[in-house]
Amino acid sequence: MNEKKFQKLNISPKLLLGAGPSNPNPEVLEAMTQPVVGHLDPTFLKVMDDVHEMLKIAFQTSNPMTLPLSGTGTAGMEACILNLVEPQDTVLGIENGYFGYRMIEVAKRSRATIIPLSFEWGQPMDLEVIEKTLQDNPNINIVLCVHAETSTGVLNPIKEITELAHKYDALIVADTVTSLGGVDLQIDNWNIDLSYSVTQKCLGCPPGLSPVTVSKASIEKMERRSVPPNTWYYDLLLLQKTYWGAEQRTYHHTAPITMIYGLREGLRLLVEEGIEKRIQKHTNNCNALRKGLEIMGLEMLVPEGHNISSLTTVKIPEQINDGQLRSELLKNHSIEISAGLGNLGGKVWRIGLMGENSKIENVFRFLEALGVELKAQGMNVSAKEAISQLS
Numbered sequence: 395m396n397e398k399k400f401q402k403l404n405i406s407p408k409l410l411l412g413a414g415p416s417n418p419n420p421e422v423l424e425a426m427t428q429p430v431v432g433h434l435d436p437t438f439l440k441v442m443d444d445v446h447e448m449l450k451i452a453f454q455t456s457n458p459m460t461l462p463l464s465g466t467g468t469a470g471m472e473a474c475i476l477n478l479v480e481p482q483d484t485v486l487g488i489e490n491g492y493f494g495y496r497m498i499e500v501a502k503r504s505r506a507t508i509i510p511l512s513f514e515w516g517q518p519m520d521l522e523v524i525e526k527t528l529q530d531n532p533n534i535n536i537v538l539c540v541h542a543e544t545s546t547g548v549l550n551p552i553k554e555i556t557e558l559a560h561k562y563d564a565l566i567v568a569d570t571v572t573s574l575g576g577v578d579l580q581i582d583n584w585n586i587d588l589s590y591s592v593t594q595k596c597l598g599c600p601p602g603l604s605p606v607t608v609s610k611a612s613i614e615k616m617e618r619r620s621v622p623p624n625t626w627y628y629d630l631l632l633l634q635k636t637y638w639g640a641e642q643r644t645y646h647h648t649a650p651i652t653m654i655y656g657l658r659e660g661l662r663l664l665v666e667e668g669i670e671k672r673i674q675k676h677t678n679n680c681n682a683l684r685k686g687l688e689i690m691g692l693e694m695l696v697p698e699g700h701n702i703s704s705l706t707t708v709k710i711p712e713q714i715n716d717g718q719l720r721s722e723l724l725k726n727h728s729i730e731i732s733a734g735l736g737n738l739g740g741k742v743w744r745i746g747l748m749g750e751n752s753k754i755e756n757v758f759r760f761l762e763a764l765g766v767e768l769k770a771q772g773m774n775v776s777a778k779e780a781i782s783q784l785s
């Protein structure tokens with residue numbers, strides 16, 4: 395056989411302004427080059443303790459069961475839903491986008507009764523309709539909802555939806571994938587029962603871990619289960635009991651050591667900056683991006699007040715070729731943005747300013763590159779005016 399020679403890996407850097415991953419903080423990547431030690435090594439146990447403590451700060455919770463699962467956000471979604479939901483439960487799955495829809499698809503695997511409640515993608519949810527649905531279906535005991543719907547750029551009123559769920563005696567599972575570390579999120583003050591997120595969006599880390607936080611009420615429901623959840627690797631109580639929350643930690647599965655170093659550094663930077671400052675920074679840079687795009691004549695999908703500050707959806711001008719523009723942005727400017735998902739495909743671009751990437755320099759760099767590529771497709775625009783007004 396002819397032996398093929400493989401070169402050493404050499405990837406040129408890109409500015410990741412899509413729906414995730416975002417660029418990790420350089421300090422995070424540096425932390426990930428620290429020596430790999432055993433997952434029960436005393437130095438690593440200390441790293442775990444730090445991660446646990448700082449994750450609670452990030453989620454703004456005192457939940458003792460707050461830990462990073464091995465896997466991406468969808469692993470967290472599946473773990474939370476499959477641990478909480480039993481076949482005899484009735485689940486209200488509220489969706490106004492792709493990830494809300496995915497929560498419902500995952501919940502179906504639990505064989506519970508699922509009541510889907512859909513709102514138009516890109517539009518805010520109607521709290522009155524949600525309340526009416528809860529009223530009309532007194533069996534509902536679990537509600538699923540996405541906080542920041544990355545597929546459309548809509549920020550859902552998770553605090554109010556949580557209040558409604560509790561008013562009708564249901565627990566809530568909140569997807570906080572695109573909000574943790576970038577958008578105001580208060581697990582304890584808002585009484586969110588169960589939530590999962592990721593490392594690669596607003597926490598400035600690469601993909602690979604899914605931080606979750608589990609309230610006392612959720613733990614009690616899990617402890618009352620008549621049969622264990624149909625997952626061993628992601629059995630949250632087991633993982634907590636044997637490894638993350640154990641007095642004497644033992645083997646459950648090998649922790650992804652290097653990923654957890656990275657998360658520790660991402661969280662350390664978040665805590666050092668301060669959560670309020672971080673949130674404000676995301677708001678300011680998002681507002682600058684929206685304003686800049688509007689000056690250039692583009693139109694937002696989501697009205698101000700309902701938009702996510704870490705992800706902006708902008709309508710693609712009629713005469714512009716979507717795929718061509720995104721590939722030219724990547725090829726000529728090394729900038730990645732995301733296409734629309736589902737029925738928003740071809741209609742919007744999704745532009746992320748998440749974590750480390752939420753910087754005014756990135757807003758300018760993006761507007762400038764976009765201006766060049768819109769012009770290349772015959773649109774009469776320039777980013778100059780927008781950038782000078784924002785400066």
Ligand SMILES: *Cc1c(COP(=O)(O)O)cnc(C)c1O
Nearest residue numbers: 466467468493542544571572592
């Ligand atoms: C990205 C995302 C997910 C999925 O996370 P993965 O890391 O891709 O598995 C889930 N929910 C929302 C809202 C997301 O933005």
